[in-house]
Amino acid sequence: MCSMSYAKSIIDDIFGGIRPAARALERSASTIQGWYEAGTIPQKHWVDVTRVAKDFGHHLTPDDFYPAKTPATSSFGYPFEKLHCLSIDDFQRPDIETLLTLGEHYLDLNVQKSPDRSVLKGKTLVNLFFENSTRTEKSFEVAGKRLGADVISMQVASSSVKKGETLLDTATTLNAMNPDLLVVRHGSSGAPALLAQKVSCSVINAGDGMHEHPTQALLDVLTLRQAFATHGGDGQIDGLRIAICGDILHSRVARSNVKLLNMLGAEVRLVGPPTLIPTDADRWGADVFHDMKTGLTGCDVIMMLRLQMERMSGAFVPSKREYFHFHGLDRAKLGYAKDGAFVMHPGPMNRGVEISSDVADDPDVSLITQQVETGVAMRMGILHALSEAQDKQMDRKL
Amino acid sequence: MSALSIINARIIDPTSGYDGGGTLLCEDGIISKFGPDVTAKGEIIDADGLICAPGLIDMRVSTGEPGRENRETIATAAQAAVAGGVTSIVIMPETNPVIDDMSLVDFIHRRGEEASVNVYAAGALSKNLDGKTLTEIGLMSEAGAVMFSNGAQPIADSRIMRRLLSYSASFNALIANRAMDPSLSAGSVAHESDFSSRLGLTGAPAAAERIMAERDVALAELTGGRLLIDMISSAEALQVVRRAKSRDIEIACSVSINHLALNEVDIGDYRTFAKLDPPLREERDRLALLSGVNDGTIDVIVSAHDPRPAGEKRLPFAEAGAGAVGLEVLLSAALSQVADEKLDLVAALAAMTCNPATLLGLESGRIAEGAPADLILIDPHAPWVCDSDKLLSRSKNTPFDGRRMTGRAVKTICGGKVVFG
Numbered sequence: 001m002c003s004m005s006y007a008k009s010i011i012d013d014i015f016g017g018i019r020p021a022a023r024a025l026e027r028s029a030s031t032i033q034g035w036y037e038a039g040t041i042p043q044k045h046w047v048d049v050t051r052v053a054k055d056f057g058h059h060l061t062p063d064d065f066y067p068a069k070t071p072a073t074s075s076f077g078y079p080f081e082k083l084h085c086l087s088i089d090d091f092q093r094p095d096i097e098t099l100l101t102l103g104e105h106y107l108d109l110n111v112q113k114s115p116d117r118s119v120l121k122g123k124t125l126v127n128l129f130f131e132n133s134t135r136t137e138k139s140f141e142v143a144g145k146r147l148g149a150d151v152i153s154m155q156v157a158s159s160s161v162k163k164g165e166t167l168l169d170t171a172t173t174l175n176a177m178n179p180d181l182l183v184v185r186h187g188s189s190g191a192p193a194l195l196a197q198k199v200s201c202s203v204i205n206a207g208d209g210m211h212e213h214p215t216q217a218l219l220d221v222l223t224l225r226q227a228f229a230t231h232g233g234d235g236q237i238d239g240l241r242i243a244i245c246g247d248i249l250h251s252r253v254a255r256s257n258v259k260l261l262n263m264l265g266a267e268v269r270l271v272g273p274p275t276l277i278p279t280d281a282d283r284w285g286a287d288v289f290h291d292m293k294t295g296l297t298g299c300d301v302i303m304m305l306r307l308q309m310e311r312m313s314g315a316f317v318p319s320k321r322e323y324f325h326f327h328g329l330d331r332a333k334l335g336y337a338k339d340g341a342f343v344m345h346p347g348p349m350n351r352g353v354e355i356s357s358d359v360a361d362d363p364d365v366s367l368i369t370q371q372v373e374t375g376v377a378m379r380m381g382i383l384h385a386l387s388e389a390q391d392k393q394m395d396r397k398l
Numbered sequence: 399m400s401a402l403s404i405i406n407a408r409i410i411d412p413t414s415g416y417d418g419g420g421t422l423l424c425e426d427g428i429i430s431k432f433g434p435d436v437t438a439k440g441e442i443i444d445a446d447g448l449i450c451a452p453g454l455i456d457m458r459v460s461t462g463e464p465g466r467e468n469r470e471t472i473a474t475a476a477q478a479a480v481a482g483g484v485t486s487i488v489i490m491p492e493t494n495p496v497i498d499d500m501s502l503v504d505f506i507h508r509r510g511e512e513a514s515v516n517v518y519a520a521g522a523l524s525k526n527l528d529g530k531t532l533t534e535i536g537l538m539s540e541a542g543a544v545m546f547s548n549g550a551q552p553i554a555d556s557r558i559m560r561r562l563l564s565y566s567a568s569f570n571a572l573i574a575n576r577a578m579d580p581s582l583s584a585g586s587v588a589h590e591s592d593f594s595s596r597l598g599l600t601g602a603p604a605a606a607e608r609i610m611a612e613r614d615v616a617l618a619e620l621t622g623g624r625l626l627i628d629m630i631s632s633a634e635a636l637q638v639v640r641r642a643k644s645r646d647i648e649i650a651c652s653v654s655i656n657h658l659a660l661n662e663v664d665i666g667d668y669r670t671f672a673k674l675d676p677p678l679r680e681e682r683d684r685l686a687l688l689s690g691v692n693d694g695t696i697d698v699i700v701s702a703h704d705p706r707p708a709g710e711k712r713l714p715f716a717e718a719g720a721g722a723v724g725l726e727v728l729l730s731a732a733l734s735q736v737a738d739e740k741l742d743l744v745a746a747l748a749a750m751t752c753n754p755a756t757l758l759g760l761e762s763g764r765i766a767e768g769a770p771a772d773l774i775l776i777d778p779h780a781p782w783v784c785d786s787d788k789l790l791s792r793s794k795n796t797p798f799d800g801r802r803m804t805g806r807a808v809k810t811i812c813g814g815k816v817v818f819g
Contacts, residue, residue, distance in 0.1 A: 166709070166712075166713060186714065189598035189668070189714070190598075190668030190716075194713075211597060252598060279601065281595065
């Protein structure tokens, strides 16, 4: 969090607050207030601030005006050496900490808007989406571009696959382009894992069938850490009671989140009608509830899932009306959870089906906007970590 | 007169329970004498203590001939068969065109005459396997079809199944039906369990198998038809068969060797080579099926040989084809279970020799004076590693690739001629 607010520490620690700083720098208090709130000081004032600070006995260097240095890609002494991001199972706890630390680093808008573009310099990121997606694809595109990569987006849903090209034919075509990072979304579980065996670059699973969506789980956890840190907690997931509600059966987000939240020590609950809960889900390390009232009792976080109409080949629930009545999140059902509980949703939402608009749009409880914002930062962090692991591996080979 | 003698063999005949050392003499392709006091003549093979057993009869073999010769031809299947100790194969009707009339039964027989093993045809139960229109079961039986099957798909319509069983009863024809409720298992690619739902794969519950097995048992009881419940894979379906047999309903049931040797964990990491139909189920199912063979509830072990080229397998799991080649691993995988003390040797051999022979009405599958000299020499302890590249089948899709196996056929004799080893 330190990187977010270097202006604060300069103003408080050197000048002794906003008003003394305004007097010393001969600027209006509102200007200083602006810096204070933004956490940064515009570059044109750096010379002035450095000069005046000297009078107060502090020697500032340009480094002090830059946010914190990019964190190292290691946690607890374990270097991050994973080449793919296919499933939460790929990662150990230190890897997760590394990814979250990097994600947090890029969450700082100053870092995000003027990041170190050499991180992915000269690297090619290919977005390969066999299913339509807007937010995930664009968020990877922005993340790649901000870190200096060349980004190519391929919409395969509408092209050669219809002509009978198999996934591995596509892999061969891709290999010829020598990409470094491949972001894949596919309608079949395990498709990115199959690609990873056949391409010579890092593969990032951006959602495969009903299997996993690991980057979404990571960004959900990063969002939660931020939310609990700003609300007076220590930002730890450990010990939180988190309910994942709705269409668990078809949800890759739920599968990734159950694994990740369990790893981080949360008490995970799955709440949904029996037809939308997978077989033996109680053996996933989560408690299963079919009733929102008992399921949400005492929860710190409620993660709502989208009712995936497009994957429903049969009748799973009788009607949207009945679904909303028993399993949609409204004010009344939110009341079963702990006071101050947060609500999340991976989007896109079916308003009035799984969540009511007044809950979704209430900034005091809803983290849905933050989830979208965190998406780019978390993905920058993931790309950064994988790219460094690639470079390290390359160095070892040389 | 050609003669062949196998000396110093441990002769095992699962039909009579005979198990003793000695010499076996074949003359003109027929077993003429066997026992400790037989004098060898003609060509002599020294078995050096190995097991001499009847050649295996595999009741469920798919080839690509006619129609999909890139998968397998009858000739390549025969090569694979003899290498695995199989001397008789029954070809499933799922070809293109479907074996649903006499001329195709005849075609299979003619192609089979050139092969080094005995080739029999299974006729289709319904025209073009549509599940609705009865085929000429009587005429195909006369033409030599040994059984009738609807391939991978069951006869879903109970009324059609009832008619098939009751019509075929007058020809004493064997009707094989897959135990699978088509709507309950629609769209499934794996066994429904905690394991498959973590992988995000749609599963078929074991209940889908049980429901169809119960229905077919009820219809067999109603009509008096001869029913074979084709390839059960779950403990639940085994219970159905066990109860039916305890009530003296004459049904038979088969299991594939894959389901005796593998379980659902083998599909971990989306190994499409272990994607099978029926799907691999849990370890408790596998153990139940093994005990079913040992106590005789399960009559037949089949290879479920289903050759698929790599292109049909190297796809995302849900899109990949189901099935595995099995002719070359059938005996070895069974012997490996014997070596693990999970399977009884004589029960396993019976399920691959005399039991299918009885069901199909074949002379082979036993060691008896006057029976065809279809024989194998087995080394039950030979260790080897299955290497898919070395398989003789045209397609190499085996889930056993890289596995350590115990036991194999070292010599295969079909019609008194050495065809392998």
